Amino acid sequence: xxxxxxxxxxxxxxxxLPVVVQDVATGAVLMLAWANREALEATRTTGRATFWSRSxxxxxxxxxxxxxxxxxxxxxxxxxxxSLLLRVRPAGPACHTGGRTCFEPNPxxxxxxxxxxxxxxxxxxxxxxxxxxxLLASGRERIAKKFGEEAxxxxxxxxxxxxxxxxxxxxxxWEAADLLYHLLVLLADAGVPAGQVAGELARRxxxxxx
Numbered sequence: 001x002x003x004x005x006x007x008x009x010x011x012x013x014x015x016x017l018p019v020v021v022q023d024v025a026t027g028a029v030l031m032l033a034w035a036n037r038e039a040l041e042a043t044r045t046t047g048r049a050t051f052w053s054r055s056x057x058x059x060x061x062x063x064x065x066x067x068x069x070x071x072x073x074x075x076x077x078x079x080x081x082x083s084l085l086l087r088v089r090p091a092g093p094a095c096h097t098g099g100r101t102c103f104e105p106n107p108x109x110x111x112x113x114x115x116x117x118x119x120x121x122x123x124x125x126x127x128x129x130x131x132x133x134x135l136l137a138s139g140r141e142r143i144a145k146k147f148g149e150e151a152x153x154x155x156x157x158x159x160x161x162x163x164x165x166x167x168x169x170x171x172x173x174w175e176a177a178d179l180l181y182h183l184l185v186l187l188a189d190a191g192v193p194a195g196q197v198a199g200e201l202a203r204r205x206x207x208x209x210x
Contacts, residue, residue, distance in 0.1 A: 027111025
């Protein structure tokens with residue numbers, strides 16, 4: 001977990017802070033819990049989300065009994081510094097009911113802002129060790145051509161996919177992931193933020209809504 005200045009956080013009168021937990025890969029909000037300074041210190045030390053149980057009056061590490069740990073990728077403090085966002089990689093269902101989140105149904109199945117941030121961060125990496133850096137250094141024409149190749153792969157995979165479960169569906173998902181990744185690289189090279197695309201989609205949705 002990235003460094004947080006605990007002294008600047010605004011805990012409530014009980015010494016607690018609300019913590020929103022988000023899946024870093026999908027953007028889904030998984031759960032809401034509470035933490036005190038001791039819980040945050042444990043989270044920072046272990047890299048796994050730890051909270052304070054108000055009902056039991058003790059620390060609890062998510063997944064300690066179920067194995068459904070929440071590995072923390074980063075922590076963000078809100079503008080008032082009185083709540084915390086933990087972006088995590090969940091090892092299993094986050095809700096005690098066995099649900100993926102405590103807020104099902106959750107619409108955030110394919111949030112790609114995290115991937116756009118990773119791509120932006122790889123721009124200055126060594127092209128010898130980073131495919132993303134190497135692709136960005138190759139120029140717009142090469143990136144666009146690669147995107148076109150991936151689009152064709154998606155088309156070809158879709159033509160072999162049926163309603164039955166199996167490798168054909170896995171292949172389409174694989175190729176679709178390649179396509180989305182290369183689209184984000186193309187956007188990054190062109191200086192178009194992923195948020196701008198999301199904003200355009202939202203504008204169209206609002207315009208078309210009855």
